[in-house]
Amino acid sequence: MLKLSKRVEYALLSIQVMAKNPDTVVSAKDVADRFNISFTLVAKVLQQLVHAGVVRSYAGVRGGYALAKHAELVSIADVIEAIEGSGSRLVECQEEHDHACTAHTSCTIKEPLQVLHDRIVSTFASMSVAELAGPQLVQITGHVT
Amino acid sequence: MLKLSKRVEYALLSIQVMAKNPDTVVSAKDVADRFNISFTLVAKVLQQLVHAGVVRSYAGVRGGYALAKHAELVSIADVIEAIEGSGSRLVECQEEHDHACTAHTSCTIKEPLQVLHDRIVSTFASMSVAELAGPQLVQITGHVT
DNA sequence: CGAATATACGACTAATTTAGTCCTCGTTTA
DNA sequence: TAAACGAGGACTAAATTAGTCGTATATTCG
Numbered sequence: 001m002l003k004l005s006k007r008v009e010y011a012l013l014s015i016q017v018m019a020k021n022p023d024t025v026v027s028a029k030d031v032a033d034r035f036n037i038s039f040t041l042v043a044k045v046l047q048q049l050v051h052a053g054v055v056r057s058y059a060g061v062r063g064g065y066a067l068a069k070h071a072e073l074v075s076i077a078d079v080i081e082a083i084e085g086s087g088s089r090l091v092e093c094q095e096e097h098d099h100a101c102t103a104h105t106s107c108t109i110k111e112p113l114q115v116l117h118d119r120i121v122s123t124f125a126s127m128s129v130a131e132l133a134g135p136q137l138v139q140i141t142g143h144v145t
Numbered sequence: 146m147l148k149l150s151k152r153v154e155y156a157l158l159s160i161q162v163m164a165k166n167p168d169t170v171v172s173a174k175d176v177a178d179r180f181n182i183s184f185t186l187v188a189k190v191l192q193q194l195v196h197a198g199v200v201r202s203y204a205g206v207r208g209g210y211a212l213a214k215h216a217e218l219v220s221i222a223d224v225i226e227a228i229e230g231s232g233s234r235l236v237e238c239q240e241e242h243d244h245a246c247t248a249h250t251s252c253t254i255k256e257p258l259q260v261l262h263d264r265i266v267s268t269f270a271s272m273s274v275a276e277l278a279g280p281q282l283v284q285i286t287g288h289v290t
Numbered sequence: 291c292g293a294a295t296a297t298a299c300g301a302c303t304a305a306t307t308t309a310g311t312c313c314t315c316g317t318t319t320a
Numbered sequence: 321t322a323a324a325c326g327a328g329g330a331c332t333a334a335a336t337t338a339g340t341c342g343t344a345t346a347t348t349c350g
Contacts, residue, residue: 002147002225002265003233004258006309012236012254027325041310047327060318061324076261080147088148091157109157112276113149116221116268120147123264131257151338172296186339192298205347208296 007083010037010045012132015079018055019071019133025064045083052082071130077121079129090117153228155182155190157277160224163200164216164278170209190228197227216275222266224274235262 004012014031028046032039046065049055056068067074090113130136149157159176173191177184191210194200201213212219235258275281 002235002262003237004235005307009236009254012258016254029325038310040312043326044310044328050326057326058318059316059324059326062319063317063325065326090147090149091154092148109154109161109277112272112279113157116272117147119268119271120265123261123268126264127257127261132254134257150336174296183339185341188297189299189339195297202297203347204295204297204345206295207348208346210297 004080005084007041007045007048008080010035010042011049011079011083012076012129013037014042014046014049014065015055015067015071015074015129016132018065018067019129020136022067022071025058025062025066027064030064049079049082052078054078054082071133072128074129075125076127076129077124080124089114090120149225150229152186152190152193153225155180155187156194156224156228157221157274158182159187159191159194159210160200160212160216160219160274161277163210163212164274165281167212167216170203170207170211172209175209194224194227197223199223199227216278217273219274220270221272221274222269225269235259235265 010031013035014026014028017026017031017034028043029039031037031046032042046055046057050057050065053068054074055065057063057065091107091110155176158180159171159173162171162176162179173188174184176182176191177187191200191202195202195210198213199219200210202208202210236252236255
């Protein structure tokens with residue numbers, strides 16, 4: 001009914017590791033080994049997360065990746081958008097290239113589905129990746145809002 | 146970020162026509178012509194809807210399809226499930242064939258995402274196909290609840 | 291009856307998307 | 321300067337989705 005791509009899944013797994021280990025950098029190899037998944041794919045996915053500003057990268061020997069913001073500030077929607085791009089709607093107009101689908105009575109379902117789309121996006125936006133990591137030990141240096 | 150398949154789209158378009166014309170049967174050809182889409186595909190999709198009990202079919206010369214229930218009683222979730230099946234989760238366990246993914250620490254994101262999945266399903270369930278048809282004229286023979 | 295117009299359905303091919311690999315380059319650290 | 325890392329492009333493979341074809345069956349109507 002609704003499946004996330006492996007790329008998004010790998011992104012979430014990677015981020016989960018980072019969220020659980022806020023004080024260390026995590027390399028693509030770490031993630032790939034830990035979950036027995038393709039190193040190169042994970043590496044690619046992590047690069048997309050860098051582009052989107054979700055994680056920071058550190059090159060070099062003891063390099064790797066770490067979250068660019070607090071886990072609470074990164075939503076699942078952010079991650080999905082980082083990987084899949086922001087351009088996808090629930091229903092795409094089926095002739096937007098030339099004559100924006102005015103030819104046929106088409107796309108009459110587009111408008112009501114937009115409402116649905118927005119609701120779903122906000123559902124994704126309502127969960128932060130911190131929730132993937134589960135309850136964390138309170139940081140001594142941290143603070144409660 | 147989240148796209149419905151053409152099959153679901155065609156299903157919704159077909160249902161929309163039926164919801165707008167509750168007193169007539171709509172043939173696959175009607176729908177295909179109206180939206181300039183593949184007749185055989187629409188026919189197939191409609192057959193899936195029949196199997197799922199969403200629409201009723203009438204064979205023969207002046208045959209076609211009509212909603213099996215009131216449009217208000219059919220949700221978008223029903224339609225998606227009729228077409229895509231009910232088996233898909235947001236994140237699938239990546240080794241459920243043999244040794245249910247206990248080998249690696251994998252699937253640690255599955256549980257939190259289940260929550261998200263349920264929310265999204267209920268979002269789809271919250272909208273009926275009647276909303277695709279827009280406000281209808283009140284039927285003389287109808288009644289208000 | 292029988293021709294025309296529907297649905298029913300399985301097998302098939304084509305197109306698109308997603309997954310995954312490979313190779314080369316730049317960076318950092320010890 | 322060598323080893324361990326990220327960056328990124330070009331590519332192949334696999335899986336999914338879209339779409340076709342052929343044939344069988346039901347119904348209406350002249």
